[in-house]
Amino acid sequence: VDERPGTTRTGHGAHPGGWLDARLHLTDPRDLTTAVQRLRRLFDLDADPYAVDERLAADPRLAPLVAARPGLRSPGTADPEELAVRALTGRTEAERLVRRYGKALDAPCGSLTHLFPEPAVLAGAEPGGTLGALTAALADHAVRLDPGADRDDAQDALLSVPGLDARTVAEIRTRALGDPDVAPPGLDVPDSWRPWRSYALNHLRAAGEWESR
Template sequence: RGPYATAALFDLLAAEAVARIEEVAGTPGSRTYRRTLRLPYGSGLASVDEASPGGPWLEARIQLTDLRDLTTAVQRVRRLFDLDADPYAVDEALAADRRLAPLVAARPGLRSPGAADPEEAAVRTLVGRAAAGELVERYGKALDVPCGGLTHLFPEPDVLAGSAEDPALRALATALADGRLRLDAGADRDEAEETLLALPGMDRPTAALIRIRALGDPDVDPYGTPGAERWRPWRSYAVRHLETAEAAALN
């Protein structure tokens, strides 16, 4: 729906990719993002192309061990790629700000990505990319049939709750495993953040980032950016514009 800043999102996915569960292959403009999916009835693989000739869409292929997971898998991919956003409303609001106007003009349709697995996203936000890779290596479940570099599923919260050495990670995993912390699509965002902030080792910026990625909240500023109140209700998108512009300037 509307413009989509595909290159910026694929750049982010490539920078964040965790080996064994994710990979981005190809050259900019024609990349493919692939990842494993832990689903209610089995496992799956999703592949999404950066370039989709002939339409305003992202072309995806999903492989499943159980067809009952099809609807869930599609919803997970849509959340990751923020496909239910209204880019016209977001761009119109943010372009009215003098600081953001040139950024919106440079990348119309920039999305605020969600997560294919909100529980995984919470853990990854807390521990970082390198440590997340170690968790996959130590505790991830191996696929019955590996596919290229995709060999594992991200470890489930109950596995991490009983095995993780880091107290903060163990507390987060325990809250997810016992249901005290809900991050599904129907979860209350304020309640989830309150639960997160009560966990040992959790700070406010990390909880806010989890709120953006795991809960798909469009209106979060994790960094206390001066003047961010004028970007409501799209602060998450404003932050993405600033982060994307900064990354481009560094490159």
């Protein structure tokens, strides 16, 4: 898929089963399975929402939030390395990187005109600072964020990147590695929310009771 880019449009329809509409536009139909897997990770479609809700609804603080948003998911990402860079830089800087270094799509899709630049491209073009250190580590696989990566090993590798703070690493672990049980450092989160602390925080965020940044 990386060498053969594709695009997708997704959206909720009025479906009794609550399923997700997705329209894929692929360069090669052989990439269909990979594309679907990435979408499943992005929207956390392999989660067990009943198990999550049952656990979190037992907490008095979370019970009304779970009742208001049953089945709330913990968003992942279609591209873990892109997510890591975005978590570090923020939206405005990420947009600059795309404009300057992103590869133009042969067939733009609406406002989507460029691919997010690969880590090796960014490491060569922006070698200084934390961004350069992170993208170099991603490019040479010192930091692995693929679906088969060990979460603890990845976290240790991320924490060894100069300038990468623990809060950003927690965000990367939650979304790029799909960890359902992450609490940002310094945040007092009860153990009773385990093993679904990532979901609990998403409920608080959706209710406006907590800001991730």
